[in-house]
Amino acid sequence: MLADQYFLIAHEDRTGRSRLHPRAIGLGLAAALLGELILEGRIGIEDGDLVLLDRHPPADALAHDILDLLIAQPRHRDVRTWLAFLSQDAAIRVGERLIRLGAVEPVTRRRMLTTQTLYMPNSAEQRNAAAWAPARLANLLVRGMPLSISDRVLVGLVAATGLTRHVLYNFETHRHAFYSLPSAVAALPSDLRDLVEYTEASVGSVLTVGRR
Amino acid sequence: MSAVGRHHLKDNNFEQWAAGRLLMARKQEAVEPDIVERALAKNRLGVPSVVFFGVAGAAPLTVIIGAISTIYAVVGNTAVPLVYLVVAAILSIFTVGFVAMSRHIVNSGAFYSYISHGLGRVLGVAAAFVALPAYAMMQIGLFGLFGVVASGVLAALGLKASWFACALVAWAVVAVLGLLWVDLSGRVLGVLLVAEIAVVLIYDLVMVANPAEGSVSFSALAPSQLLTPEVAAMMVLAIAGFVGFEATVVLSEEAKDPKRTIARATHWAVILAGLLCGLSAWAMSVGAGPGQIVAAARAQNTDLVFSLVSKHVPQALISIGYLLFMTSIFAALLAFHAAVSRYQFALGREGVLPMRWGYTHPRTGAPVVGSIAQSLLALAVIVLYRLTGADPLVYLFAWLTTVGGLGVLILMWAASAAVIAFFVQHRRQENIWRARVAPIIAFALLSIILLATIIGLGDLLQVSDGSIFHWVFSVGYLVCAVIGIGWALIMRIARPEVYAMIGRGADSRTVVGVPIPRRPSSHADPFSVHMPSIK
Numbered sequence: 252m253l254a255d256q257y258f259l260i261a262h263e264d265r266t267g268r269s270r271l272h273p274r275a276i277g278l279g280l281a282a283a284l285l286g287e288l289i290l291e292g293r294i295g296i297e298d299g300d301l302v303l304l305d306r307h308p309p310a311d312a313l314a315h316d317i318l319d320l321l322i323a324q325p326r327h328r329d330v331r332t333w334l335a336f337l338s339q340d341a342a343i344r345v346g347e348r349l350i351r352l353g354a355v356e357p358v359t360r361r362r363m364l365t366t367q368t369l370y371m372p373n374s375a376e377q378r379n380a381a382a383w384a385p386a387r388l389a390n391l392l393v394r395g396m397p398l399s400i401s402d403r404v405l406v407g408l409v410a411a412t413g414l415t416r417h418v419l420y421n422f423e424t425h426r427h428a429f430y431s432l433p434s435a436v437a438a439l440p441s442d443l444r445d446l447v448e449y450t451e452a453s454v455g456s457v458l459t460v461g462r463r
Numbered sequence: 464m465s466a467v468g469r470h471h472l473k474d475n476n477f478e479q480w481a482a483g484r485l486l487m488a489r490k491q492e493a494v495e496p497d498i499v500e501r502a503l504a505k506n507r508l509g510v511p512s513v514v515f516f517g518v519a520g521a522a523p524l525t526v527i528i529g530a531i532s533t534i535y536a537v538v539g540n541t542a543v544p545l546v547y548l549v550v551a552a553i554l555s556i557f558t559v560g561f562v563a564m565s566r567h568i569v570n571s572g573a574f575y576s577y578i579s580h581g582l583g584r585v586l587g588v589a590a591a592f593v594a595l596p597a598y599a600m601m602q603i604g605l606f607g608l609f610g611v612v613a614s615g616v617l618a619a620l621g622l623k624a625s626w627f628a629c630a631l632v633a634w635a636v637v638a639v640l641g642l643l644w645v646d647l648s649g650r651v652l653g654v655l656l657v658a659e660i661a662v663v664l665i666y667d668l669v670m671v672a673n674p675a676e677g678s679v680s681f682s683a684l685a686p687s688q689l690l691t692p693e694v695a696a697m698m699v700l701a702i703a704g705f706v707g708f709e710a711t712v713v714l715s716e717e718a719k720d721p722k723r724t725i726a727r728a729t730h731w732a733v734i735l736a737g738l739l740c741g742l743s744a745w746a747m748s749v750g751a752g753p754g755q756i757v758a759a760a761r762a763q764n765t766d767l768v769f770s771l772v773s774k775h776v777p778q779a780l781i782s783i784g785y786l787l788f789m790t791s792i793f794a795a796l797l798a799f800h801a802a803v804s805r806y807q808f809a810l811g812r813e814g815v816l817p818m819r820w821g822y823t824h825p826r827t828g829a830p831v832v833g834s835i836a837q838s839l840l841a842l843a844v845i846v847l848y849r850l851t852g853a854d855p856l857v858y859l860f861a862w863l864t865t866v867g868g869l870g871v872l873i874l875m876w877a878a879s880a881a882v883i884a885f886f887v888q889h890r891r892q893e894n895i896w897r898a899r900v901a902p903i904i905a906f907a908l909l910s911i912i913l914l915a916t917i918i919g920l921g922d923l924l925q926v927s928d929g930s931i932f933h934w935v936f937s938v939g940y941l942v943c944a945v946i947g948i949g950w951a952l953i954m955r956i957a958r959p960e961v962y963a964m965i966g967r968g969a970d971s972r973t974v975v976g977v978p979i980p981r982r983p984s985s986h987a988d989p990f991s992v993h994m995p996s997i998k
Contacts, residue, residue: 272828327499336499339506413825455812456716458828459805 252311253290254283255354256405258345258370259384260414267358267371269342270417274457277338279412280345282450284337285330286404287314289442294321296442299449300328313348330449346370354380385418392419392428398435400443407436407447412454507719510728512653517711517732519652522795524659524788526704526736527743529608532767533861534700535744535760537925541753542688542697544745549689550701551737553908554708557875558733560882560902562726563893565712567885573806574709574874581881584965585951590877591810592947593940597870598806600863601706602799603841606630607848607859609792612765616785627849633793634845638838641800644829655794659787660739666784667743669772670750683748683756695915696923702875702912703868704740708732709875710802747771764856800837807833814961815954857925865923866936869916873940876913879906 261276262269269276285301288294291309295302306322308315317337327333346368349355354377355370372381388405391398398406409418410432419425436447508516534543561577568580575594579587610630617624671679688694711729718724750771751759760767773781808830811820820832848859883906886898916923921933954962 269826271825272823275825275828324497324499326497332499332503335503339502413823417825458823458830459809460713460717 252314253287253401253405254280254313254341254345255349255352256384256388257283257408258342258349259354259381260388260405260409260418261412262371262381264372264378264381267355267369270414271412272458273342274338275412275454277341278334278450278453278457279408279414280341281334281337282408282411282446283405284313284317284341284345285333286401286408286443286446287311288318288321289446290401290404293318296330296445296449299330299445301330301333302328311348312351313344316344330446331453334449334453342370343368353377389418389420389425389428392431392435393425395427395431400439403435403439404443404447406432407439407443408450410436411447411451504719508714508717508724509719510724510731513711513714513718513724513728514731514735515653515656516714517708517728518736519656519707519794519798522659522791522798523656523663523736523739524791525605525608525795526740527663528768528784528788529612529765529792529860530700530704530864531740531744531747532760532763532765534697535747535756535767536764537861537923538693538697538700539757539761540688540691540693540697541683541748541756542691542694543701544683544741544748545686545688546694546697546701547704547737547741547744550698550705551733551741553698553905553912554702554705554733554737554875555730556901557879557905557909558708558726558729559897560886560905561709561878562712562729563897564882564885565715565725566722567891573713573809574878576809577878577885578874578881579965581883581885582877584962585948585955586877587965588815588951588954589944589947590874591806591815592943592950593870594806594874595803595810596943597867597874597940598799598803599837599840599867600870601703601867602796602803602837603844604860604863604867605792605796605799606634606841606845607855607863608765609633609789609796610845611856611860612785612792613789615766616789619785626855627845630845630855633796634838634841637793637796637800637841638834640797641804641834641838642824642829642831644801644824644827644834652794655787655790659791662780662784662787663739663743665776665780666768666772667746669775670746670768673775674749675752675755679749680753681745682753683745693919693922695912696919698912699868699872699916699920700865700923701740702872703864705733705736706868706871707798707802708736709878713805743768800834803837804830804833807836813964814958815950815965862924865920869920869936870940872909872913872916876906876909879909882906 257279261271261279271279285294288309289296291314293303293305293307293309293314295304301321303321306318309318321333327336346355346357347370349370350357354372356373356377358369358371358373360367360369372378388402388409390396391402392406409415415429415432419428436444439447531543535541564577564581568576573594575587575591578590607626607630610626610628610633613629613633614624614626617629674680708729711725711732715721715725718728747768748756751767759771763770769781769784772784807816807820808823810816811818811822811830811832813821820830820836822832823829824831844859844863848855853859879902882902883899886893886902890898917937920936921928921930924932926932951962951965954965
């Protein structure tokens with residue numbers, strides 16, 4: 252799913268560390284979770300507000316959970332509020348889902364005084380799958396193959412949070428792929444394009460302040 | 464309507480009912496925050512943290528020990544304490560309109576985004592082109608002060624190091640920390656700031672308790688001194704001690720209550736800095752004696768405060784004072800470095816500077832290009848001063864911070880005009896004091912100070928009559944502004960879609976090249992409560 256792919260791209264497959272500023276990664280994952288609900292037709296975005304379209308629970312447990320939260324809090328509709336709210340624990344939630352799927356395993360690290368749980372691929376098989384996530388996207392972009400709508404959202408979120416250079420790491424051979432990014436995002440339906448834009452704006456203001 | 468009765472028009476009644484419901488809904492909202500609000504508030508900043516952020520840039524100990532004694536020495540006027548209080552009052556009035564405007568614009572980053580919202584994008588770019596050299600010069604000037612102070616401290620310890628070596632070490636550390644985007648905000652800064660303020664208050668108490676002329680004299684506070692001609696020009700030096708208070712609005716998205724926290728914190732930052740500087744300047748005049756303060760300041764420069772109190776306090780307290788003075792300058796260096804890089808990052812992200820400047824390091828979020836650019840510029844200037852052998856305290860610290868202060872004053876002046884223009888277009892539910900009266904008073908007062916500064920700049924820099932330095936800096940800023948205007952006009956023709964985004968700071972979007980019309984922020988219009996579209 253969208254958030255799983257984003258999670259695997261945004262974390263190092265060998266160490267499980269995040270490739271991004273912790274708040275940027277949270278916003279990217281939060282946007283991916285909202286994107287999943289939009290792709291399933293449960294919610295939409297209108298003028299910066301989330302709109303509930305369909306209350307039937309999605310098949311995925313995490314998506315179900317998020318949708319219930321949105322239903323239970325009708326006072327908050329602003330997309331950026333929800334991005335900020337979901338970003339706080341999005342990494343844990345998506346990490347747990349990846350454990351259920353068997354794609355990663357929890358690893359506890361002790362550091363000075365705090366313990367930190369990393370969700371990292373451990374077996375060779377898991378690592379291959381994790382490394383494939385960015386490679387698959389780069390492959391699609393470089394060969395100019397038609398992207399599915401879900402992949403186009405993924406491309407948008409990758410660009411919005413600043414992971415483009417990780418996915419397309421070789422600028423010379425990937426030059427035309429760089430230039431195809433804006434059109435891939437611009438061709439999205441308006442809700443998903445808005446989602447990418449609000450994510451980029453939120454990431455921008457979070458990085459400007461520079462707090463963790 | 465009264466003849467027919469209120470209940471006659473059913474359609475209108477529905478609106479009244481809806482408005483009543485909305486009011487009730489808003490009241491409930493104010494009483495009990497729900498889980499979303501609580502979760503978001505947990506990680507957000509309250510008033511004290513924002514005040515620390517604002518005051519840290521001004522670094523009170525740097526201002527009190529570095530700037531106040533320099534003002535006494537350079538201007539030779541004893542009105543300094545009064546000038547600080549007056550400047551604090553003027554900036555408080557300015558803050559009223561400034562903070563009111565910050566509530567209504569989506570990205571409230573720096574002065575130039577206010578100016579582009581109020582006076583148009585062309586002048587906004589001009590302001591950005593003035594702001595960049597101004598803040599850059601203030602930071603580079605501080606390297607001179609740090610070098611001299613550090614080399615003095617090392618000499619007292621028996622180590623010989625030139626100001627150049629000390630400045631280079633500081634430069635290297637700032638450059639590295641800037642690249643790692645280590646912010647000393649939060650606890651470290653808070654502890655340093657509290658320690659600084661404590662030391663300042665102890666020194667003030669000691670100086671007031673041991674007056675040079677036998678009794679405590681209030682003559683330095685006599686209002687009649689405000690009528691002397693140097694006063695307006697002294698204000699630009701005083702304003703340099705407040706630089707950074709406007710940075711608080713950067714945090715508006717991080718504050719617990721964006722409407723109130725930022726406004727209160729900004730006012731506190733101004734008042735705190737004003738009272739502290741005013742009190743210390745007065746205490747210095749008491750400690751040295753109002754008649755001798757100018758001569759003493761000229762003789763001892765930045766050591767003035769320390770030599771005044773050293774007779775009455777244990778040596779350890781003096782050492783702590785010197786140490787904190789150094790850390791305070793260093794914190795100011797770092798804060799200005801971050802401010803300059805942030806400025807360049809916002810401009811790069813908007814497309815005013817080349818896109819390269821909008822790049823951030825993925826993991827740390829550091830605005831790498833802006834940080835490197837500022838470091839290289841600082842290095843070049845420091846080396847240049849070393850090669851020419853100019854006095855670092857006078858020509859590096861005093862000159863550059865004064866000229867930088869002039870640039871910041873120009874920005875404040877333009878921002879106060881922008882606030883007026885912004886609220887003339889639309890009152891936006893602000894009351895008449897915030898939207899009209901305060902901005903106009905602030906603009907008038909800042910105009911007077913700016914004019915007096917431009918006329919008196921040569922005297923502040925202590926250059927001889929007929930020297931080009933009387934006017935070259937003012938003209939330099941004018942040239943920067945004109946280049947900015949030209950650049951904005953070129954952008955309007957060549958890249959209209961980028962031009963449309965100017966003034967939105969880091970909020971702008973680059974992935975999707977198509978600009979969408981700007982949406983008013985969620986609290987721009989209190990009555991546009993979004994009706995829940997569910998159910």
